[in-house]
Amino acid sequence: MSDDPSQASPTPDSPEIPSPAPWQELALTELQQQRTALLEEIRQLEARRGLIQKEIEASFAGQADGVARRLKGFQDYLVGALQDLAVAAEQVELVPQQVLVQPSPLDQISTTAEASQPLAAVAAAGLFGPDEVLIRERLAGFGGQPDFYADPWQLRRTLDASGAALLDDWFLGQGGRGAQPSCGSRSRNALVAAAAIAILGELYGERFQTLVLASQPERLGEWRRGLQDCLGLSREDFGPSSGIVLFERADALVERADRLEERGELPFIVVDAGEQVIEIPILQFPLWLVFAAGPGELMADETY
The missing domain is CATH 3.40.50 (Rossmann fold)
Incomplete structure (x- = not known):
């Protein structure tokens, strides 16, 4: 075994960290920019989602009011028709025709x-x-x-x-x-x-x-x-x-x-x-x- 200090292996107390290559720095920079852009896009999309949700709620309320009015008209007709049908069913061949109605x-x-x-x-x-x-x-x-x-x-x-x-x-x-x-x-x-x-x-x-x-x-x-x-x-x-x-x-x-x-x-x-x-x-x-x-x-x- 040689006693030459130059040939001794490096001790753990003094590790050498190689500096990043230029292409690595460029890649890291691009990744950070992409991350920043994605976060901004996510923020904008969340803001748009909130606006769309508000528009849907407002539009639905307006449409529901219109639908409710039409349904009310149909309901009035349907209730009347059912009442008429009930009256007709009660009168069919159950009383002599000579009996006067109201x-x-x-x-x-x-x-x-x-x-x-x-x-x-x-x-x-x-x-x-x-x-x-x-x-x-x-x-x-x-x-x-x-x-x-x-x-x-x-x-x-x-x-x-x-x-x-x-x-x-x-x-x-x-x-x-x-x-x-x-x-x-x-x-x-x-x-x-x-x-x-x-x-x-x-x-x-x-x-x-x-x-x-x-x-x-x-x-x-x-x-x-x-x-x-x-x-x-x-x-x-x-x-x-x-x-x-x-x-x-x-x-x-x-x-x-x-x-x-x-x-x-x-x-x-x-x-x-x-x-x-x-x-x-x-x-x-x-x-x-x-x-x-x-x-x-x-x-x-x-x-x-």
């Missing part, structure tokens, strides 16, 4: 003289010639100031000149059986139909019933609200034993109209402008009013 408010309008008219007048309901003076007086009166406190089944809104002309032609020109151009919206059509109901109620009392056909629940909901507003009605006035019945299907409406005629009563059928096809059996009845929508109204209604 009188409609329309019978309060008819006078003793009108009640004594023979039911043969119902069969000739399409001929309104003898009632021309009364019909035109009422149409002229509907154009005045609205009577918001009128009795139920009386028109509470103002009928404009175009609506009065439409009904004048329908009553006296078409004899109560025909199609008329839509007034541009379901609420305006409901106003015209309400004016017709008010006049028919004065002519026939409780011996007629209005049947409204619209193939979508939302449309029927609009009809219910429009007629309630124009005639001062309540939910009890919509049902099989009341003044107005709402239908989604034409076959159910026709069946109801047949039963009314069998009892010597008069069905007044109103068809919504959204119905593009009219069932032929509807045309056999003496009183029907079909609202015919224009092309623009049909296109707008398709997106309903």
Whole structure:
């Protein structure tokens, strides 16, 4: 063994650490920059996530309000329809047809003289010639100031000149059986139909019933609200034993109209402008009013 100190191995107390190479320093610098960039990107993404969350919550609240309004309208219709169905189920073949149902408010309008008219007048309901003076007086009166406190089944809104002309032609020109151009919206059509109901109620009392056909629940909901507003009605006035019945299907409406005629009563059928096809059996009845929508109204209604 050599005793040369230069050949002795280094002691643990004095290790030599090599300095990093230039490429290592460059790599470390790049990694630190990338880490800093990633942290900044993460911070920005978290901030965007917070903003998006707030927007979603605000948007959902607005959408929920709109959905709630539509659901409320559908709920009103559905509740009414179920009530009507329950009443109909209780009355089917359970009581003799001679038993009188709860009188409609329309019978309060008819006078003793009108009640004594023979039911043969119902069969000739399409001929309104003898009632021309009364019909035109009422149409002229509907154009005045609205009577918001009128009795139920009386028109509470103002009928404009175009609506009065439409009904004048329908009553006296078409004899109560025909199609008329839509007034541009379901609420305006409901106003015209309400004016017709008010006049028919004065002519026939409780011996007629209005049947409204619209193939979508939302449309029927609009009809219910429009007629309630124009005639001062309540939910009890919509049902099989009341003044107005709402239908989604034409076959159910026709069946109801047949039963009314069998009892010597008069069905007044109103068809919504959204119905593009009219069932032929509807045309056999003496009183029907079909609202015919224009092309623009049909296109707008398709997106309903």
